[in-house]
Structure formats: structure tokens, C-alpha cells
Amino acid sequence: MKRQHFHTRQTTFRQLETFLLVAERLSVTEAARVLHLAQPSVSTQIAKLEQSLGLKLFEQIGKRLHLTDAGKEVQAGARQIFAALDHLDMRLAHLNGLTAGQLRLGAVTTAKYLVPRLLGPFCRQYPQVEVELNIANRSEVIRRLERNLDDLYVFSQPPRHLDLDVVPLADNPLVVIAPAGHRFAGKRLRWEQLVDEPFLSREPGSGTRLAIEEHFARFGWTVRPQMTIESNEAIKESVAAGLGIAILSRHTLIHTAPGNLVELDVEGFPIPNRWYLVRWRTKNPSPAAQAFSRFAEIPSDTPVLPQ
Ligand code: PGA
Numbered sequence: 001m002k003r004q005h006f007h008t009r010q011t012t013f014r015q016l017e018t019f020l021l022v023a024e025r026l027s028v029t030e031a032a033r034v035l036h037l038a039q040p041s042v043s044t045q046i047a048k049l050e051q052s053l054g055l056k057l058f059e060q061i062g063k064r065l066h067l068t069d070a071g072k073e074v075q076a077g078a079r080q081i082f083a084a085l086d087h088l089d090m091r092l093a094h095l096n097g098l099t100a101g102q103l104r105l106g107a108v109t110t111a112k113y114l115v116p117r118l119l120g121p122f123c124r125q126y127p128q129v130e131v132e133l134n135i136a137n138r139s140e141v142i143r144r145l146e147r148n149l150d151d152l153y154v155f156s157q158p159p160r161h162l163d164l165d166v167v168p169l170a171d172n173p174l175v176v177i178a179p180a181g182h183r184f185a186g187k188r189l190r191w192e193q194l195v196d197e198p199f200l201s202r203e204p205g206s207g208t209r210l211a212i213e214e215h216f217a218r219f220g221w222t223v224r225p226q227m228t229i230e231s232n233e234a235i236k237e238s239v240a241a242g243l244g245i246a247i248l249s250r251h252t253l254i255h256t257a258p259g260n261l262v263e264l265d266v267e268g269f270p271i272p273n274r275w276y277l278v279r280w281r282t283k284n285p286s287p288a289a290q291a292f293s294r295f296a297e298i299p300s301d302t303p304v305l306p307q
Pocket of ligand 1: 109111
């Protein structure tokens with residue numbers, strides 16, 4: 001019969017922990033009291049451990065519980081396992097300690113749909129890092145970058161005239177939105193069919209606006225905004241209220257009440273766009289910034305946009 005290794009049996013850390021306590025106290029009742037468990041559940045864990053090892057670990061002589069030889073071996077082995085785990089814990093805590101400190105992030109407005117999704121697990125992994133997230137439009141974030149105010153930046157239109165490290169993070173497609181029930185909803189369109197629709201746009205200095213202008217220039221189209229609004233949320237509200245159509249990051253639609261807005265199917269859209277993690281090439285990154293870069297640059301299985 002093939003020998004089964006200890007680690008391939010059904011033994012759990014919980015069983016070993018319980019076993020160690022019973023072995024120390026030589027009493028199931030005492031162990032149950034310390035673990036705040038009922039006596040039968042302690043006995044069950046010991047029985048399961050004995051079963052998975054195929055050996056008796058205790059024997060009852062008179063009223064007293066004794067460790068068998070196998071029990072003594074398992075006790076010594078379990079102590080070593082927990083000592084090794086404690087040591088690992090300490091080394092991880094030490095590594096964590098090195099990545100304490102402050103992390104300052106500058107991000108364009110659409111990135112607020114991406115960055116919190118990265119920060120959630122990052123902060124759980126590095127609880128000692130204090131995060132400051134500064135969100136503004138592209139030109140404001142460029143000003144922060146030029147004044148070296150933050151450790152890292154998230155842009156979808158990184159400035160091209162500066163000496164930067166630029167790492168792609170995720171797609172940020174720009175789509176045409178209209179109020180629900182719009183006469184063009186569900187139809188395949190050309191942009192020319194929409195030129196008479198009032199167009200709501202982000203302000204000059206916005207990365208979204210720049211991406212739209214560059215895309216339109218390629219196609220020979222012109223953007224003539226009827227209304228300029230400095231916030232993605234306010235644009236969505238205005239479109240839903242019937243003031244016109246707009247082009248926004250598809251991510252801004254995630255939390256929109258269904259039935260308020262529709263994405264129009266227009267030739268040449270979505271405008272391909274993408275977020276980048278950006279830092280000065282010559283800047284010496286803090287441990288927290290290094291940790292965040294490593295973290296953000298790992299491709300995630302979780303799609304940013306719900307499928
Ligand atoms: P914005 O940035 O807020 O400047 O439009 C958005 C972006 O560049 O994705």
C-alpha cells in the first residue's frame with residue numbers, strides 16, 4: 001500500500017491546535033474550556049485526527065489521560081509546525097513593517113472607478129500604509145505631478161513631454177450615452193447622425209475631453225459642446241434629464257440606476273482608451289510606492305467592468 005504523507009492526510013491546523021492543548025492539559029474538559037468549545041466537539045476533533053493518522057494518540061488509564069508514543073511524536077511534530085508558522089508570521093510582519101508609511105496617489109476623475117478596487121486588497125495586505133488619494137482632472141493631476149506632490153499617478157492620457165515611467169493598467173473605453181428611450185437607442189449609427197444632438201462635454205483640461213478631441217481629429221469630425229460640465233456624475237445626470245448626449249468612460253456608468261441612460265451603438269466607438277500607472281523615471285520610490293506598483297501591475301482576474 002502506498003504510504004500516505006502527513007500533509008496529504010485530512011489533518012487540519014485546527015485539529016493539531018486542539019490536540020496540542022489536550023496533550024498539554026491531559027484533559028478534554030480543560031481544553032474545551034480554554035477553546036470555548038463543547039467537550040464533544042473537542043473529542044470529535046481528536047477522533048478525526050486519530051482517524052486520519054490511523055493511530056491512537058491518547059489512552060485512558062484509570063481516570064487519567066496519557067499520551068501514547070505516537071501521541072508524543074505528534075505533539076513534538078505539531079510544536080515544530082506551529083513554531084515554523086510563528087516564525088513565518090514574524091518574517092511577514094517584518095516585511096509589512098518595511099512597507100509602512102504614506103502612499104500619496106494622484107488620479108484623474110475616471111480612475112476613481114479603478115483605484116479603490118486596487119486599494120481595497122492593497123490596504124488589507126499593508127494595513128500600516130496610510131493612503132492619500134487626490135482626485136482631479138488631467139491638467140490638475142499634471143500640475144501635482146510637476147510639483148512632485150504624489151508618489152504615483154493614474155492617468156489615461158499620460159503627459160508626453162515628461163520623463164515618466166508609464167505602465168498600462170486596464171482599459172477605459174469611452175462610449176456615447178443618451179437618455180433612456182432615446183430614438184436612436186438600439187440602432188447602429190454613424191457619428192454624423194448625432195451632430196444635431198446637444199453635446200455635453202467635460203471642461204478643457206479634462207483627459208476625457210482630450211481623448212475625444214484627438215479621436216475626432218483622426219476622423220475629421222469636430223466637437224461642438226453645447227454645455228461644459230466639470231463632473232462625470234453631473235454630465236450623467238444632465239444626459240438622463242434629457243439635456244443632450246455625451247461621451248464618457250464606460251466605467252462611470254457602473255453605478256447608474258438601470259433605465260436612466262443608454263449607451264448608443266455608434267461606428268468608431270467606443271474610443272479605445274486605457275489607464276496607466278505613472279511615476280517620475282528618476283524618482284526614488286518609497287517602499288509603500290514600490291509595494292503599490294507591484295500590486296497594481298499584477299494583472300487581476302477580476303474584471304473592472306462587470307461582464
Ligand atoms: P479627466 O480624466 O477627469 O481629466 O477627464 C479622465 C481620464 O483621463 O481618464
